[in-house]
Amino acid sequence: VVVPAGEQHKTQSTVDKVIQEFISLEVDRSYTIVGVGGGVITDLTGYIASVYMRGLRFGFVPTSILAIVDASIGGKNGIDVDGYKNLVGTISQPEFILHDLSFLNSLPEEHWKNGFAEIIKHACILDKNLFAQLKENNIAYYQNDKDALAALIYTNVTLKAQVVLNDEFEKGDRRLLNYGHTFGHAIENTYNLIHGKAISVGMMFANFLAAKTNSFAESTAVADLLQQYQLPVQQNFEAALIWKYFQMDKKRKGSVMYFIVLEHIGKGIVQAIALTELEQLLYAYEKEQGAF
Numbered sequence: 411v412v413v414p415a416g417e418q419h420k421t422q423s424t425v426d427k428v429i430q431e432f433i434s435l436e437v438d439r440s441y442t443i444v445g446v447g448g449g450v451i452t453d454l455t456g457y458i459a460s461v462y463m464r465g466l467r468f469g470f471v472p473t474s475i476l477a478i479v480d481a482s483i484g485g486k487n488g489i490d491v492d493g494y495k496n497l498v499g500t501i502s503q504p505e506f507i508l509h510d511l512s513f514l515n516s517l518p519e520e521h522w523k524n525g526f527a528e529i530i531k532h533a534c535i536l537d538k539n540l541f542a543q544l545k546e547n548n549i550a551y552y553q554n555d556k557d558a559l560a561a562l563i564y565t566n567v568t569l570k571a572q573v574v575l576n577d578e579f580e581k582g583d584r585r586l587l588n589y590g591h592t593f594g595h596a597i598e599n600t601y602n603l604i605h606g607k608a609i610s611v612g613m614m615f616a617n618f619l620a621a622k623t624n625s626f627a628e629s630t631a632v633a634d635l636l637q638q639y640q641l642p643v644q645q646n647f648e649a650a651l652i653w654k655y656f657q658m659d660k661k662r663k664g665s666v667m668y669f670i671v672l673e674h675i676g677k678g679i680v681q682a683i684a685l686t687e688l689e690q691l692l693y694a695y696e697k698e699q700g701a702f
C-alpha cells in the first residue's frame with residue numbers, strides 16, 4: 411500500500427484509504443504490517459495496525475535519520491487532526507525495527523538536517539559527551555563515514571530506548587524527550603516547517619524560558635550547535651496563534667503547562683510554568699523574534 415509523502419497526509423483520511431485497501435486485500439489478524447519510510451509512515455503504520463481489527467502485529471523499517479533515531483522507537487503513533495500534531499493516537503510497540511542504512515543513500519539533504527535536530531535534542535537533555543562529539547563534527551562527516559554514522563545511530567537509539575523502557579507511558583523521564591516539542595509542534599503545522607526544523611526552533615524557545623525562569627546560561631552553545639548542523643534557531647511567529655495551539659497541548663494540565671528545559675547541557679528537567687506567566691513570556695519572545 412503506497413501512501414503519499416508528507417506530514418499533510420498524516421491524517422484520518424489516509425488511515426481510511428489504507429484501511430479500504432486492507433479490506434480489498436482481505437488483510438486479517440494473521441498479517442504483520444510493516445511500515446517502510448520516514449516518521450510519517452512509521453507513525454501512520456503503528457496507528458493503523460493498532461486500530462485495524464483492534465490490533466495487528468507490526469514492525470518498522472525506518473528510512474530517514476529522524477525515523478531511525480526517534481520516530482520508530484517507543485510505540486507512540488498517531489495522526490494530526492485539524493492541524494494539531496499527534497492529537498489522536500495510541501501507544502503500542504512494534505515487534506521489530508530493522509535498520510538498513512543503505513536507504514540513507516537517497517535521503518535528501520534537507521532530511522539529513524531534519525534528523526540531526528532530534529540527535530542534538532538527545533544530547534541536550536541526556537548526554538553532554540554526545541553534545542561534545544557533535545561539536546567536533548558535522549553532517550558531511552557522518553555522511554562520509556558509515557562507521558561513525560552507525561555508531562552515532564547506535565548511541566541515539568540506545569538513549570531513546572532506555573528512556574522508553576524506564577517510562578513507557580510518560581509518567582516520568584520520558585517527558586524529557588518533549589524538549590522543544592511544545593513550541594515546535596505549534597509552529598510545525600502553522601508555518602509548514604519540517605519536523606526537525608520546527609523542533610530546533612522549539613528548543614530555542616525552551617532555552618528562552620529556562621533563561622528567564624532558571625537563569626540557564628548555555629543557550630548560545632545550543633544555538634551554535636544547531637546552526638553547525640544547518641538548523642534554524644529562530645522563526646517569526648504570531649503569539650496569538652501559538653497561544654491558541656498551546657491550549658490544546660497534551661502537556662497542559664489545568665492552569666499550568668509542563669515544559670522541558672535544560673538545567674545545563676546534558677540534563678533536561680521538567681518545569682511547570684503557570685499559564686499566565688507562559689503567555690507573557692510567549693508575547694515577550696514574539697517581540698524578540700519579530701511577529702510573523
Ligand SMILES: NC(=O)c1ccc[n+]([C@@H]2O[C@H](COP(=O)([O-])OP(=O)(O)OC[C@H]3O[C@@H](n4cnc5c(N)ncnc54)[C@H](O)[C@@H]3O)[C@@H](O)[C@H]2O)c1
Binds near residue numbers: 485513517
Ligand atoms: N512517534 C514518535 O515518537 C515520533 C518522534 C519524532 C517524530 N515523529 C514524527 O515523525 C514525522 C517526521 O518524520 P520524518 O522527518 O522522517 O518525515 P517524513 O516521514 O515526512 O520523511 C521525510 C521525507 O523524506 C522522504 N524519505 C524518507 N526516507 C527516505 C529515503 N531513504 N530516501 C529518500 N526519501 C526518503 C519521505 O518520503 C518524505 O518526503 C513527524 O510526523 C513527527 O511527528 C514521531
